[in-house]
Amino acid sequence: MKTPVAATLAGLAVALSAPAGTAVAAEGHKCEIPGYLLSGNNELKHVAEAVKKDRRLTIAVVGTGSSILAGPDGPRSAYPARLETALQQRLPSVAVKVVTLVRTRMSAEDLAQGMAKLLVDEKPDLVIWQTGTLDAIRRIEPDDFRAALEEGVETLHKGGADVILMNMQYSPRTDIMVALGPYADNMRVVAQQHEIPLFDRHAIMRHWSDTGAFDLYAAGKDNVLAHRVHDCIGRAIASMIIDAAHLGPVEPKAGE
C-alpha cells in the first residue's frame, strides 16, 4: 500500500528538483507522507475524464483563512498556487488552472451556500473544500455542520464536479483551546458516505510534527515555515488527485 505513493512522492521530488532548484528537492525529503494518508478507494471521475478527454483541468479551492498566506508573496506561496505548479509539472500536456475562492471567517454553511454560484462562474472539474476550523472555533452544532457539508457536496455533485474535502490544520499551540474532534469526525463520515476523498490535513501535519519534519510549535513571525508547509500541502494534494483520478500511468513523462 505504501510503495506506490512513496514512489509517486519520490518521482515528484525528482520532477520538482529541476525547475525549482535544490532547496525544494531537499524539502521534498523532509515532508514525506505515509501512503495511507493520501490513498483511498474514492475516485475522481470527472477529473479523470477532463484530463483524458479535454486535456484541461480546472480546480477551485473553496476555503477560509488557512488556505491563504498574508504578505506580498502570499498568493503564490499558498497551497493552491503550489498545487497548480505541481500539477502543471506532473501533467505537462494538460492545461491546469487552480482558482481560489477564499473568504475568511466563514462557516461551512456560509461556504456551502456559495457552491451553486461557483459552479456557474468557474465550471470546475474539481472543488477542494477546506473547512471546519471556524465551525469548531464557534462551536457550531456538529449536526448543523454536517448538514452544511452534505448540502455543499450534493450541490457540487449535481453540478458535475468532483469534490475533495480538506479538514483543519494541526496546530499544537492552540489545540487545547478548541475541540476539533466532532468536526473532523463529521468530515470523515460525509466523505465516506459520499465516496469522496478526504485530504486529512490534520493527520498529515501531525505526522510532520511527530517526525520532526516541521516544528509546528514555533511561535515566530517568520514566513519561511508557513511557505514550506503550504508547498508540501500543495504537492501532497497533487499526489492525491493523480492517485484518485488514476492519472499516474497515462501520463508518462520523458525523463521522469
Next chain:
Amino acid sequence: MHAPVVTTGRDLRLDLFRGIALWLIFLDHIPSNLVAWGTIRNYGFSDATEIFVFVSGYTAAFVYGKEMRERGFIIAGAHILRRAWQIYVAHVFLFAIYLAEISYVATSFENPLYAEEMNILDFLKQPDVTIVQALLLKFKPSNMDVLPLYIILLLLFPPILWLLQFRSSLALGASVLLYVLTWHFNWNMPSYPSGHWYFNPFAWQLLFVFGAWCALGGAQRLSTVLQSPVTVSIAAAYLLFAFVISLTWYLPGMSQLVPHWLEELIYPIDKVNLDVLRFAHFLALVVLTLRFVPRDWPFLKSWWAWPPIVCGQHSLEIFCLGVFLSFAAHFAMVEVSGAVWMQFLVSGLGILVMIAAAGLLTWYKRAEGRSPGSRSRKTPDADLAGGEA
C-alpha cells in the same frame, strides 16, 4: 504515608476504576499526546467519561441514599446541593487558570501559518460577555465540559434519589424515557457563543441514574442476567466488534472493509447525546468486569492497587487537578518541547502528581479525623462521596 486502603464495606472496584478513569481523562486531555493512544477511547466506542459518570452516580446514591434513609430528604438533599456548589467553585477556579494560559498564548504566538486558528482568541476581546457566560455555565472551554454536567446532575439528584429509594424501577424508567425523548426532540442546553452542551445532561443523566439504580439494589437484581454465560458471550462479541470498527478509524486501509450499510447504521457515534452504541459498549465492559474482577479480588487490597484506588476516592479534587495538569502539560510542551519523550514525561509526571495529591488528601482526612474539633461523622464523608464529582 501509604495509608492502607480505606474500607467501609464499599466496593473497592468502583474506586479502582474511577481512579483509572481519572488518569485516562487526564491523558486524553493533553493534546498531541502519543500516550493517549493507550487509552480505551481508541479501542471501542465508549471512553473514560462513561466509567466516571456511572461510578459517580453509583457512589452518590450509595452515600446520600444511606443518609436520606437515616436523616431524611431535607438533610440529604441539602448535602447534595452543597456538593454541587463545591463543584461549581472548582469549575470557576479552573476557568481562571484556563484564562491565564490562553491569555499568555494570545500575546506570545504570531505564527503566520496559524492566522485562522488565532480566531480562537476572539472571545478575549469581550471579557464582559465571556466571563458572565462562563459563570452561567454557557461558555465552556474545551476539556471543561465534565464538571458542568455534574453540577446539573447533582442539582436534579435529590428528587431522583428519593424516587429511586421507593420506586426504583419507576425512577429508572423515567430516566430512560427522558433519554428517548431527548433523542427524539433534540433537547439540549444552549451554549455560548453557539451550539449546545458537549455532554448533553438530558442524555448523560441516563448513565448517572443507572449507576445510582445499581447502587440501590439494581445490581443485585440484575446479577443473574449479568453473570449468565449468554450475556458474557454477547458482551465479549460486542466488544470485539467495537474493537474492529475502531481499528478502521486508525488503519485507513481497513475502513474500506466496513460495508456501506453498516456505516450508515452506526455513524456518527454521538458522544454529545451518549449514543446507544456507547452506552452498550460501556455495559459490555461492565459485564466482563463483573465476570473477571471479583469483589474480593486480593489485588484490590495490595499496594499495587493503592494508587488508582486512592485517586478514585478523591475524585473531585483529582479530577480538577487533572484538568489543571493537562493545561500545565500542554504549556510545558509548547514552551520546552513537544517531542515524544516530553509527551511521555509529562504524562508520567502528571499521574505521579495525582497520586501524591490523593495520598496527601487521605493523610489530611485522617489527621482531621483525629483532631478534636472535627466535623460530626454523621456528615457523609466528602472523600468517599467524592463520587458526585
